[in-house]
Amino acid sequence: MACNLCSSNRPLKKLFIKNKYLLRQCSNCGLVSYSFKQNYDSFLEQQYREGYFNGEETLRSYYNYQKDKPMIVRNFRWYLKQIKKYKKKGKLLDIGCAYGYFLELARESGFDCYGVDPSIYAIKEAKKKFGDHVERKPLSRLSFLPKTFDLITMFDVFEHLLEPQKDLERVRSVIKDNGILTISTGDQGSTWAKMMGRKWTFYNPPQHINYFNKDNIKMILDQSGFEVINLVKNGKWLYLRYVLHLASTVGEGSFAKILYSLVKNNFLGRAPLFLKLNDNMVIFARKRK
Numbered sequence: 001m002a003c004n005l006c007s008s009n010r011p012l013k014k015l016f017i018k019n020k021y022l023l024r025q026c027s028n029c030g031l032v033s034y035s036f037k038q039n040y041d042s043f044l045e046q047q048y049r050e051g052y053f054n055g056e057e058t059l060r061s062y063y064n065y066q067k068d069k070p071m072i073v074r075n076f077r078w079y080l081k082q083i084k085k086y087k088k089k090g091k092l093l094d095i096g097c098a099y100g101y102f103l104e105l106a107r108e109s110g111f112d113c114y115g116v117d118p119s120i121y122a123i124k125e126a127k128k129k130f131g132d133h134v135e136r137k138p139l140s141r142l143s144f145l146p147k148t149f150d151l152i153t154m155f156d157v158f159e160h161l162l163e164p165q166k167d168l169e170r171v172r173s174v175i176k177d178n179g180i181l182t183i184s185t186g187d188q189g190s191t192w193a194k195m196m197g198r199k200w201t202f203y204n205p206p207q208h209i210n211y212f213n214k215d216n217i218k219m220i221l222d223q224s225g226f227e228v229i230n231l232v233k234n235g236k237w238l239y240l241r242y243v244l245h246l247a248s249t250v251g252e253g254s255f256a257k258i259l260y261s262l263v264k265n266n267f268l269g270r271a272p273l274f275l276k277l278n279d280n281m282v283i284f285a286r287k288r289k
Helices: 040-047 069-083 101-108 120-133 164-174 191-199 214-223 240-249 254-263
Strands: 013-018 021-025 091-095 112-117 134-136 149-155 175-186 226-233 236-239 272-275 280-287
Touching: 013 191, 069 101, 069 149, 069 175, 069 236, 069 280, 091 101, 101 112, 101 120, 112 120, 120 134, 149 164, 164 175, 164 214, 175 214, 214 226, 214 280, 236 240, 240 254, 240 272
Parallel strands: 091 112, 091 149, 112 134, 149 175
Antiparallel strands: 013 021, 175 280, 226 280, 236 272
């Protein structure tokens, strides 16, 4: 089995089984992944259904995306502030736009905004504010004209991609020369990820397929025609109920599950927390001519 990233044929190191999936690590580039054997389009439609955004435990994702909007927007404000150091205006594409919360902020700030997402349910919500500027489409089927966008964002998307290198080639084709690509994803090489091992909440197959570190994400961007201009570690604002929801499902914590059941429907569950575990990285890259 060759590595999804560097195509090395060196034996992949078996790490552990999570959610019934065996995660392996490439001894050459360090990428962690599992062997994906489903039809990807069918998987996207099934995985990112309504329950993904509304707390269905078997999908191990959001508590309630709409109710958590204040914290989600608070995090997006930080992203937008950082992005505007590199691009202050222009045409923007948000890949994995969900309900369009980031697009709302960016539009208020003067960007001409577009979005795509593989979720039928999420795009129905996004269309209420953005109409035909958003569409239900996986990244593999981008159909924009070449060099359309000044800025492309991918927040908590990269780990979901089956073929990240091919997807970056598609992104590169629709972004302008010197356009900015922003990616946020987990850092598998972080101290926190190593400490938590299989209970690290980013280790969440089947939805998270590939797990990157600082070095191999720079490598894949460089190979795809992008120059990394900055990589920062960011914290996130989260409601307590969402933290406990993740800890009890992805983190497999029995005590967290008890606490979650006690606070999820009351004011304690809405307590805001700022977590900076240095396991989340944001990469800003510029397309090379």
